[in-house]
Amino acid sequence: xxxxxxxxxxxxxxxxxxxxxxxxxxxxxxxxxxxxxxxxxxxxxxxxxxxxxxxxxxxxxxxxxxxxxxxxxxxxxxxxxxxxxxxxxxxxxxxxxxxxxxxxxxxxxxxxxxxxxxxxxxxxxxxxxxxxxxxxxxxxxxxxxxxxxxxxxxxxxxxxxxxxxxxxxxxxxxxxxxxxxxxxxxxxxxxxxxxxxxxxxxxxxxxxxxxxxxxxxxxxxxxxxxxxxxxxxxxxxxxxxxxxxxxxxxxxxxxxxxxxxxxxxxxxxxxxxxxxxxxxxxxxxxxxxxxxxxxxxxxxxxxxxxxxxxxxxxxxxxxxxxxxxxxxxxxxxxxxxxxxxxxxxxxxxxxxxxxxxxxxxxxxxxxxxxxxxxxxxxxxxxxxxxxxxxxxxxxxxxxxxxxxxxxxxxxxxxxxxxxxxxxxxxxxxxxxxxxxxxxxxxxxxxxxxxxxxxxxxxxxxxxxxxxxxxxxxxxxxxxxxxxxxxxxxxxxxxxxxxxxxxxxxxxxxxxxxxxxxxxxxxxxxxxxxxxxxxxxxxxxxxxxxxxxxxxxxxxxxxxxxxxxxxxxxxxxxxxxxxxxxxxxxxxxxxxxxxxxxxxxxxxxxxxxxxx
Ligand code: M6R
Numbered sequence: 001x002x003x004x005x006x007x008x009x010x011x012x013x014x015x016x017x018x019x020x021x022x023x024x025x026x027x028x029x030x031x032x033x034x035x036x037x038x039x040x041x042x043x044x045x046x047x048x049x050x051x052x053x054x055x056x057x058x059x060x061x062x063x064x065x066x067x068x069x070x071x072x073x074x075x076x077x078x079x080x081x082x083x084x085x086x087x088x089x090x091x092x093x094x095x096x097x098x099x100x101x102x103x104x105x106x107x108x109x110x111x112x113x114x115x116x117x118x119x120x121x122x123x124x125x126x127x128x129x130x131x132x133x134x135x136x137x138x139x140x141x142x143x144x145x146x147x148x149x150x151x152x153x154x155x156x157x158x159x160x161x162x163x164x165x166x167x168x169x170x171x172x173x174x175x176x177x178x179x180x181x182x183x184x185x186x187x188x189x190x191x192x193x194x195x196x197x198x199x200x201x202x203x204x205x206x207x208x209x210x211x212x213x214x215x216x217x218x219x220x221x222x223x224x225x226x227x228x229x230x231x232x233x234x235x236x237x238x239x240x241x242x243x244x245x246x247x248x249x250x251x252x253x254x255x256x257x258x259x260x261x262x263x264x265x266x267x268x269x270x271x272x273x274x275x276x277x278x279x280x281x282x283x284x285x286x287x288x289x290x291x292x293x294x295x296x297x298x299x300x301x302x303x304x305x306x307x308x309x310x311x312x313x314x315x316x317x318x319x320x321x322x323x324x325x326x327x328x329x330x331x332x333x334x335x336x337x338x339x340x341x342x343x344x345x346x347x348x349x350x351x352x353x354x355x356x357x358x359x360x361x362x363x364x365x366x367x368x369x370x371x372x373x374x375x376x377x378x379x380x381x382x383x384x385x386x387x388x389x390x391x392x393x394x395x396x397x398x399x400x401x402x403x404x405x406x407x408x409x410x411x412x413x414x415x416x417x418x419x420x421x422x423x424x425x426x427x428x429x430x431x432x433x434x435x436x437x438x439x440x441x442x443x444x445x446x447x448x449x450x451x452x453x454x455x456x457x458x459x460x461x462x463x464x465x466x467x468x469x470x471x472x473x474x475x476x477x478x479x480x481x482x483x484x485x486x487x488x489x490x491x492x493x494x495x496x497x498x499x500x501x502x503x504x505x506x507x508x509x510x511x512x513x514x515x516x517x518x519x520x521x522x523x524x525x526x527x528x529x530x531x532x533x534x535x536x537x538x539x540x541x542x543x544x545x546x547x548x549x550x551x552x553x554x555x556x557x558x559x560x561x562x563x564x565x566x567x568x569x570x571x572x573x574x575x576x577x578x579x580x581x582x583x584x585x586x587x588x589x590x591x592x593x594x595x596x597x598x599x600x601x602x603x604x605x606x607x608x609x610x611x
Pocket of ligand 1: 352353402486487607
């Protein structure tokens with residue numbers, strides 16, 4: 001998704017902006033641009049280019065062509081108007097003296113554009129963002145802040161804005177509404193960025209802008225105002241992320257690095273939450289009485305986070321006997337959901353910035369629900385708007401395809417199921433104890449699975465040329481299949497579907513023919529015989545079957561399937577946490593063999609901040 005970076009200081013701005021944008025490349029984009037104020041000419045130099053950042057960097061000789069110590073930069077992921085040089089940001093006003101970078105969408109841009117055209121303002125691009133630049137100039141009468149304030153009263157939608165004006169070259173203006181924006185504090189310099197990774201190499205002192213806030217950045221500091229232009233004191237926090245953790249560290253791809261980091265991520269996520277044989281969540285937002293009184297649990301999320309919710313539903317219902325409904329965040333808002341003060345709404349998001357998920361959270365809150373979020377990015381919008389945040393502590397996840405965030409989200413929801421189950425008395429004490437023991441062993445078991453990655457690579461080499469792949473399974477294996485299928489299609493571009501194994505015969509089995517590949521997920525012991533009977537059905541129609549099961553079932557599975565991959569035995573609760581690893585590796589190796597752009601798959605973005 002789009003990335004913003006801004007700098008005002010003593011050094012040349014353009015190389016700093018390019019470096020910041022480079023750190024944001026992982027978000028996905030289709031064009032890039034920078035605007036820098038040139039003190040000698042008194043004008044803004046704007047350079048933009050469709051394509052990868054290196055195209056822009058080559059055009060401006062890594063920034064050397066643009067002289068000036070204040071500027072803004074942007075990587076754009078097209079929404080209004082095709083990817084092109086002219087539609088790239090920064091967008092400028094007709095005179096060229098105001099430049100704007102923008103993340104989000106101005107929903108009433110068409111109406112504002114008609115208004116400006118009626119006043120004789122010519123437009124160069126198809127973007128909603130150009131409306132902002134033009135409107136600022138329209139209202140500008142020597143006071144930039146007041147012009148920006150007037151514009152904010154007129155625009156609707158979601159926006160993070162970075163604004164530079166040739167008449168006020170000793171300041172940058174930042175505005176936030178429903179799209180993240182971070183302020184960075186340096187020695188004799190200030191930064192703005194849509195994501196902390198953009199500025200981490202320059203400063204660790206940051207503050208998070210709130211909705212409706214406006215900031216004025218200068219070389220000596222940052223002043224912040226609320227929507228009524230009242231000064232706001234911002235808390236400055238120290239970011240302690242390891243910079244190298246946001247880099248590839250010798251691996252060919254971030255995705256592979258992040259798959260391999262899962263044991264460590266799980267240790268970080270789980271260990272502090274199991275103490276003296278108990279699951280511990282400090283300062284839990286619900287009292288035991290409130291948990292007992294819950295009438296319903298909703299889980300809302302998108303993509304892989306939604307798939308975590310699908311697994312979580314099975315676990316939570318089994319262990320708590322409370323009804324659990326899982327909803328796609330993009331649907332939740334429009335389905336008139338039944339939420340009351342006796343509903344717990346679990347919001348899951350790696351980035352904590354997914355717009356659909358954020359909107360669902362607000363809808364749930366409006367209806368009285370208690371919000372518990374499971375989030376990776378500390379201080380993100382979803383985290384900040386929740387009654388309780390359970391951080392996954394997976395560390396920065398850069399690859400678009402999520403892996404370690406999925407695993408840690410899953411771990412948190414399993415811990416939550418145990419926590420509730422114990423409190424409600426719906427989990428037998430022996431099961432609770434054995435689940436906690438299994439949890440302690442989990443990181444090591446994931447290491448064991450990873451150590452057999454060559455087997456998965458072999459299977460990938462056998463099947464990477466298939467055009468279509470089906471994932472089948474029952475119950476938690478079905479929920480896991482959804483993730484296996486998404487992982488494969490998003491990075492390898494192979495058509496793939498996940499089906500509840502027993503549902504195939506109601507239609508989809510007509511697609512199975514000689515050579516179809518079916519990945520059969522048969523880890524859940526109580527459903528193993530049922531799933532294997534579905535495997536026989538697809539085998540007898542010509543499918544090749546790659547099966548995933550536990551070690552003790554290897555021999556009997558091998559009698560039916562063409563290939564078998566096994567995971568170590570564990571309790572039912574943690575089977576998906578082990579099974580997902582071979583599925584991630586399979587998708588990775590298949591994509592590698594097909595020569596795909598693994599970390600930045602086409603058309604996708606890491607953080608989806610548009611509806
Ligand atoms: O940051 P979030 O967890 O809210 O993102 C939700 C989805 O966009 C995300 O899980 C997406 O499906 C993954 N990139 C898939 O690997």
